[in-house]
Amino acid sequence: xxxxxxxxxxxxxxxxxxxxxxxxxxxTACSITKFGxxxxxxxxxxxxxxxxxxxxFEGSATDLNERERIAKSxxxxxxxxxxxxxxxxxxGETVEEAFFYMYLVTLASTWQARAxxxxxxxxxxxxxxxxxxxxxxxxxxxxxxxxKDSSATYNEAEAAWNGIxxxxxxxxxxxNIYC
Numbered sequence: 001x002x003x004x005x006x007x008x009x010x011x012x013x014x015x016x017x018x019x020x021x022x023x024x025x026x027x028t029a030c031s032i033t034k035f036g037x038x039x040x041x042x043x044x045x046x047x048x049x050x051x052x053x054x055x056x057f058e059g060s061a062t063d064l065n066e067r068e069r070i071a072k073s074x075x076x077x078x079x080x081x082x083x084x085x086x087x088x089x090x091x092g093e094t095v096e097e098a099f100f101y102m103y104l105v106t107l108a109s110t111w112q113a114r115a116x117x118x119x120x121x122x123x124x125x126x127x128x129x130x131x132x133x134x135x136x137x138x139x140x141x142x143x144x145x146x147x148k149d150s151s152a153t154y155n156e157a158e159a160a161w162n163g164i165x166x167x168x169x170x171x172x173x174x175x176n177i178y179c
Contacts, residue, residue, distance in 0.1 A: 005083070008067035009074060009091050016079065016091035018098040022106070028087045030109035036082060037108060039134055040115055040126065044108035047101070049138040053078045057085035080105060092157070099164075100157035 006019045030037055037052055039045050055073035058066055061083070074081045074091070080101050081089045088105045092098035119125035129137065168177055 004061045004064060004067055005070065005089055008070035009089065011067065012071040013074070013076075013091060015093060016098075018092050018095050020090045020092075020098040020102045021087065022102060023087045024106050024109070026109040026113045027106055029113050031082050031087055032085050035123070037105075038112055038126070039129055041108050041111040042137070043104040044112065045129075045134060045137050047080055047104050047108055048134075050080055050101070051075075051078045052080045052082060054082050054084055057083070061086065094157070096155070096157040096161035100160050103160055103164075 002021065005021050009016055009019045036054060037044055037047065039048050053073055053075055055070055058069070061070075070081070070083075070089075074089070079091045079097070081091075082105075083089060088102065088109075090098050090101035090105060092101060115126060
């Protein structure tokens, strides 16, 4: 399963050196809904600005022939793909970039799952921003060149990765997590 998903991106996207895929409870739950990822949180707005794509469910991703269809669903520029009824795939030039997109997908999915649970799944009870507000918010939440290593500007993806790495080192000990 992992080979089909990861190799489908690596085969066609030379700009993406890292592919990340998960089956987190909330991300998978979000992939099962007919409305997909909704613009309910800052994290979702950032992702939706990045052109999230969707791939239809074809069962367990073990058929090598599905690779071409997955690659086509992702397209030439998107770095976030939701495999319907399965889970998300993120890609990036760097580990930090692919991780950051997955981190955003996971947070956005968690907020969405909790909000939907709080209103009994009734979208009419949700505060979904209108298009004008979404456009303004996405301009403020713009992250440029997440995959580029740049000492001249702040790199959100790199900062998030380094923060999580420090958290894991402090919790488990650096000597226990690096080989």
